[in-house]
Amino acid sequence: MTETKKTDILEKGAIIQRDGETYAIAPHTPAGLLTPAILRNIADVAEKYDLAAIKISSSQRIVLVGLKEEDIDSAWADLNMKPGSAIGICVRSVRVCPGTTFCKRGKQDSMSLGLKLDEKYHGVQLPAKMKIGVSGCQFSCAESAVRDIGFVGDNNGFKCYVGGSASAMPRIGDLIAEGLSEDDALALTEKIINYAKEKNSKKRLGKLIEEIGIDTFKTEAGI
Structure with a gap:
C-alpha cells in the first residue's frame, strides 16, 4: 500500500x-x-x-x-499563542519597522499604524494572498514598496504604494497617495482590501493592476 x-x-x-x-x-x-x-x-x-x-x-x-x-x-x-498566517490565501503578514517609537530616523509612527492594521486584517481571507508593510521613514526597513499595500513615512505623513511584490517576478508598487495621516492610511487600506474582496481575482494586486491599469484600479476602488 x-x-x-x-x-x-x-x-x-x-x-x-x-x-x-x-x-x-x-x-x-x-x-x-x-x-x-x-x-x-x-x-x-x-x-x-x-x-x-x-x-x-x-x-x-x-x-x-x-x-x-x-x-x-x-x-x-x-x-498559548495564535498561529501566524504563514500559509493560506489571506493577509499573510503586516511587516512593521520601529518608526518614531524607537528609531532615531523615524518620521511617522509606523508601530501604531502597523499594529492597528495587524489587529484588523492579519489572517483575513482574500481571493489572493496579500502582504502589508509599514515603514516610518524612506529607508523603508519594512520594504513597503514591494508589498501589496505599503506605507512609507516622511515629514508630511505616509505615502501609500500598492501592487508591490518580491516574488519570482518582482514589482515596485505604484504610488497612489501622499501626506496621509494614520486615519487616512487606515481608511485607504480598507478601500483596497474591500476592492480585492469584491474583485475576487486570484491574482495578487500587482498582476491585477498590470492588467487593468493603475487609473482603472483607483477608479474602481474609489481612491
Missing part, C-alpha cells in the same frame, strides 16, 4: 518540511514585538519537543521547525 504523502495542515498552521515528515509552526507576533516571557516560553517548547531549529522569518515571526505531527496540538497549547 502506498503511503499518503503529507502536506501542510492549514487549520493548524503547520507547514510540512523538506523531510516530508515534520512540520514548522509560526506563532503570531504582531509587528515582531516580543517579551522575555514569550521568548522563554518559546525556548521551553523548542526543548520539550526537541525541535530541529528556531528560525526568525523575514515576516517578523519566530518559526519552530521540526515538530512531529502528533505533537502539533500540544505544542500550540503550550505556546
Whole structure:
C-alpha cells in the first residue's frame, strides 16, 4: 500500500518540511514585538519537543521547525499563542519597522499604524494572498514598496504604494497617495482590501493592476 504523502495542515498552521515528515509552526507576533516571557516560553517548547531549529522569518515571526505531527496540538497549547498566517490565501503578514517609537530616523509612527492594521486584517481571507508593510521613514526597513499595500513615512505623513511584490517576478508598487495621516492610511487600506474582496481575482494586486491599469484600479476602488 502506498503511503499518503503529507502536506501542510492549514487549520493548524503547520507547514510540512523538506523531510516530508515534520512540520514548522509560526506563532503570531504582531509587528515582531516580543517579551522575555514569550521568548522563554518559546525556548521551553523548542526543548520539550526537541525541535530541529528556531528560525526568525523575514515576516517578523519566530518559526519552530521540526515538530512531529502528533505533537502539533500540544505544542500550540503550550505556546498559548495564535498561529501566524504563514500559509493560506489571506493577509499573510503586516511587516512593521520601529518608526518614531524607537528609531532615531523615524518620521511617522509606523508601530501604531502597523499594529492597528495587524489587529484588523492579519489572517483575513482574500481571493489572493496579500502582504502589508509599514515603514516610518524612506529607508523603508519594512520594504513597503514591494508589498501589496505599503506605507512609507516622511515629514508630511505616509505615502501609500500598492501592487508591490518580491516574488519570482518582482514589482515596485505604484504610488497612489501622499501626506496621509494614520486615519487616512487606515481608511485607504480598507478601500483596497474591500476592492480585492469584491474583485475576487486570484491574482495578487500587482498582476491585477498590470492588467487593468493603475487609473482603472483607483477608479474602481474609489481612491
